[in-house]
Amino acid sequence: MTRKQRRLTMIGGSLAVLAVAAALVLNAMRDSIVFFSTPTMAAEKQIPPGKRFRLGGLVQPGSLVRGDNLAVNFSIADGSATLAVAYKGMLPDLFREGQGVVAEGALDASGVFKADTVLAKHDETYMPKDVADALKKQGHWKDDYGAKPGATAASAPVQGIAK
């Protein structure tokens, strides 16, 4: 092989790998990205049943009902709208009524949000800006540090630990 051919092989190979990587990224972007909504936004956007999204807001005080075998029902509210949530499993340590929460899952046919993951957070991370602002205005905002169980636990910036 001449020097030129070698170089072309190299460049061709690199471009091929990059193209594959780009295709993978674009494909994954289409399918596996989850949008974030508040109950108000969910109502406005008419999210179809079965489409996964993240629902964030406050746990409506008094709405928590524990059923048999770790089944839980509660409502998530954002000040103007509420949405019923059904979940089965253990709630995170910081889950409390009146506190910020994010649930991931999809609406079922009857309009109940079936969550398969529930994250409780005290900081703004999963708090929609409107809710956060509204809370701040009412003076209910808790500038708390939270040990966040689950996926994002290690990222708590207030904990100040770099991973």
Added chain:
Amino acid sequence: MIAEAGHYALVLALALALIQSTVPMLGARWGDPALMNVARSTALAQLLFVAASFTALVMLYVNSDFSVVNVFENSHSTKPLLYKITGVWGHHEGSMLLWVAILALFGGLVAAFGNNLRLSLRAHVLAVQGWIAAAFYLFILVTSNPFLRIASPPIEGRDLNPVLQDIGLAVHPPMLYLGYVGFSISFSFAIAALIEGRIDAAWARWVRPWTLVAWIFLTLGIAMGSYWAYYELGWGGWWFWDPVENASLMPWLAGTALLHSAVVMEKRNALKVWTILLSILAFSLSLLGTFLVRSGVLTSVHAFATDPSRGVFILLILCLFIGGSLTLYAWRASALKQGGLFAPVSREGALVLNNLFLTSACATVFIGTLYPLALEVLTGDKISVGAPFFNLTFGPLFVPLLVAMPFGPLLAWKRGDLLGAAQRLTAAGIAALVAIAVLFAWTHGGATLAPLAIGLAIFVIGGALSDLAERMALFRVPLAIAMARARGLPRATWGTAFAHAGIGVALIGIVCETTWNSEYIGTMKPRDVASVAGYQLKLDEITQRQGPNFREMIAQFTVALDGETLQVMMPSKRNFTTRDSSTTEAALLTRGASQLYVSLGDTNAEGAIAVRIYHKPLVLLIWWGPVLMAFGGLLSLSDRRLRVGAPKPAKAARALQPAE
């Protein structure tokens, strides 16, 4: 007094860093050895002063001096001594101080052991280290001073976040920072080479061990963080593709690529320009990681916008160093002479392939981590990019990398024999196929991908062993001779085999844990029995206990297998009154490489408790793999050629290539 002394030492360190960043540069320009040697003494003095500053902060924590804001906010007098000390880096200010202390440590090591470096190269390297150090000292002093006092000192502190009061997280940040900051050395060498316009094999021989040291610590740091998340968060998950984790994975991927391309440069004097670029990228990604974690941008773009001083400062540092170094690269890289030719199928070619896949994988992680941030800034939409995205992008890119991995070490430099390499991998290939067949038969109708992935892992491990067997001519010569040959093999060869096998081991763990994990989630009352994967767990009793700075609810389980009692497991839930927060302490029962995992949830009105029990087959392999990899790195680091050090310029005169 101690706080003021620590503060003052930090200011002096900044002054020294400023001298270190300018005077040696001028010395190198004017060819003045005295000025160039200033770099050495300032780097050592800087290390001394940062160490003093850091010690001062540690003492403040040990003495629980709550008149210092930082100690008040993150410590408590009843906290165990160990966590008082480790609490020093359990928050923003302290961890930044640790960051610069480690930076000064690396600079000091180059200064102390860099006697065989060309004088001007050492001056340039230390000057670049000085720039980085000065930027971060300024950052600490201006925006995050850990030594600020409170006018009216409170009696008691607010305590450290309970999840951080754990040995895993005590050791994890220093390890990770040794990795992050370790890449600053190869970065400084790259910038020095660009400024000087010359680069040679001696350069690569110097950069490689430093990269290796950083890589070893980063590998262990990431593994430790992952194990911490696994046992402390109570969910049994070990990797969440969380932005903070990705922030440490990206430098690791770039660093791994750098490690491999530096081999090509050292042995064959090729891929110079690429190696320089990777050095810049590895450290840039470390800086990016620091920015992502430290600026609060991950918490929320809005939080970042409302309290921008820290974030903007780090962003400026980031832009200055990454932008500056890439500009310098674009401007000067062409001045570096291209070296050695090689055929596409050769050791060099294999290493290029490795680099291609590693950097592409790194790029996908980069996109997945930063795209949500960019989207939120641009459109205000909040999205989350989670595990599915990375499984669909990162996974497919790693498969060809792993398939190609065993071939690399078996190919000759310059021009390799693919068929010959394939023949030598026959045994590994057969082992992999047998494993796949057995697993398919055993799980019949279960997951299809898992047996294939395990087959791939076996192939990788078998490939690493084949390489060793091949080199010591095992089975072809009498055993005694083969053993003698094994002893004579370079340590780097053993290191490669261990590191590559480590990847395979980790992959087996990952696949087994994700595929054959069994769980029981439910409520239990005392004397209830739950069974998971053949184990029976009987809840004996629930008791309360008072710890040093928490109250604890302990559940006692008796674990039995086939009616035979094995052990007692005691998971607990701790409630830290100072911060009104609780942590879940999972109980682990290790059987071989598999683990039984029990964690507790809430108690309900009738005294029943929510319980989560997992059986995780071969889960420990996930962390044994990285430990093997780090051990391989250590072996490679002890290789004779790296211990002997870089050839002296005078002897290697022919190897040097002048810039144009």
